[in-house]
Amino acid sequence: MPTLYDFTMAPSPRRARILLAEKGIPHTTVQVDLVTGEHLGEAFRALNPQCTVPALQLDDGSVLPDNAAIAAWAEAAHPEPALLGRTPLEKAEVASWNSRIEFEGLLALAEAMRNSAPAMKDRALTGPASVAQIPELAQRGLERARRFLDVLDAHLAQREFIATERFSIADITAAVMVDFARVVRLKPAETHPNIRRWREALAQRPSLSA
């Protein structure tokens, strides 16, 4: 059975937990304590040189070191339910939204949080190297995140899901992003009515509490 290297409080491994739950892929879980720096220690670094979670170790020992690898493997090894789109055009639409939500949403929030939180001093970027905070980047990240939430809210005005007519990985990434926004005091469910409606509907899915 695969092993998910996880940290319950962090947003990125939550994406993998929801995806594995939607696919019904059985796995065991190992917590990697990001607060005490366990991810920077020798043991975890040997497993995932990126020093980030999630990582998924398969039965043959292979390590999938990030969400992109986990999603690609899961869709190929367990095609149903399809989460990356079914037709060529659907796959393109899902990939486009998923990558926008990562770059314009999650990374903007990470930029805002990691460049301002005292606990993230010298940890402004993930990875083994120390990186100093730049306060101006925190401000820029917050503005980027706000702008993207406006885009997402307008996009959801007439839609049930982020991409295509079905639930997809883009909904997973967006739900994690919208919930994570709270760390920089953004509460899209209070300020953006279409995001609120979409997020409340998603809450019916058991995977969202994984």
Ligand SMILES: N[C@@H](CCC(=O)N[C@@H](CS)C(=O)NCC(=O)O)C(=O)O
């Ligand atoms: N591209 C990676 C990003 C993973 C990532 O940034 N994970 C964070 C937790 S949300 C982490 O491991 N942080 C370690 C650190 O803060 O040094 C993915 O989505 O798989």
